[in-house]
Amino acid sequence: ARIVHIPTGMFVKIQSERSLTQNKQLGIAIIQARLQEIEEEKQHTAVAADRKSQIGTGDRSEKIRTYNYPQGRVTDHRIGLSSYNLPAVMDGDIDQFIDALTVADEAEKLAALNES
Structure with missing residues (x-):
């Protein structure tokens, strides 16, 4: 089964199970995990940039x-x-x-x- 997340263009191709429905569910779970990871990385980057802007060099x-x-x-x-x-x-x-x-x-x- 090939599952595409249209807003990001991210896709997963999975054939680990014999059932199309199970493959589809696994693919959706994989895409959700990847999207969650991307969102967490964005938040981490934003927090790191915010911290860096608040901390000076002490000069x-x-x-x-x-x-x-x-x-x-x-x-x-x-x-x-x-x-x-x-x-x-x-x-x-x-x-x-x-x-x-x-x-x-x-x-x-x-x-x-x-x-x-």
Whole structure:
């Protein structure tokens, strides 16, 4: 019996049993197992890529923010935003950084969506 999974084009040709029905059931089971394996591999790859994007190298160049007290400046290196109001930032007024990071994150997600 030859069984074809139309969406993927994957096929199985099996003649281990004398009965066509049994061969068909075995073929369907084999295709299901292969599809499950492919799906698990996709999920594993996605999780690995996600983990890799979250883990940095620990270099000094990966710093997120610089606080320059003599100049009264705070710079967020992820988005290149500088604020010259260090005392306000130290008091918790970081809304401008949060807003800019949100916009940058949304733009990055849109770009990734357009690529795929």
